[in-house]
Amino acid sequence: GNYLADAILADKAGSAAEYGTKIIFDGTIPEKGIEKCDLCTVLTNALDNAITACRDIPNSTVKITSRETEMGCRITISNPVKFEPQIKNGKIKTSKTIKTTRWKPCTMSSMKHSA
Numbered sequence: 001g002n003y004l005a006d007a008i009l010a011d012k013a014g015s016a017a018e019y020g021t022k023i024i025f026d027g028t029i030p031e032k033g034i035e036k037c038d039l040c041t042v043l044t045n046a047l048d049n050a051i052t053a054c055r056d057i058p059n060s061t062v063k064i065t066s067r068e069t070e071m072g073c074r075i076t077i078s079n080p081v082k083f084e085p086q087i088k089n090g091k092i093k094t095s096k097t098i099k100t101t102r103w104k105p106c107t108m109s110s111m112k113h114s115a
Contacts (some may be wrong), residue, residue, distance in 0.1 A: 004036055004064035005029040005043060009064075012047040016062060021054040023047075030073055042074070050079040058082055 013023045029039070047062070054060035062079045086093040 002029040002031050002034075002039070004039055007039065008043050008047070012044075012051065016047075016054070017053045018094045019051065019055045020059060021051060021057075022061045022065065024061055025064045025066070028068070029075065030068060033072055046075075046077045050077055053079050053081050084106075 001005045009023065014107055016023050026091060029082065047064075054062060057080050060080050064075065064077050065073045068074075
């Protein structure tokens with residue numbers, strides 16, 4: 001597997017467990033072919049979003065699958081949601097309140113750019 005992905009998954013599994021959420025992973029993430037920065041950005045943000053969505057859903061499960069394809073590695077993350085996502089102008093509208101800080105918040109757009 002990928003040591004960085006393994007560390008992120010272990011950390012996020014601990015965070016998810018605090019809310020009664022399980023993380024199930026199936027597959028492997030290769031060491032080569034994915035920039036470490038991109039992997040960290042995409043995987044961390046996607047898992048944070050999934051765990052946040054599960055906070056108010058008892059006994060929820062975040063499912064992650066990873067498959068190597070001819071085009072590279074495909075990682076799929078799915079989780080239950082309390083409310084149907086709202087789509088505006090072809091983009092998922094966030095339900096999060098984004099606070100202005102000196103750090104730029106990581107958004108779905110930044111994950112898309114990294115991927």
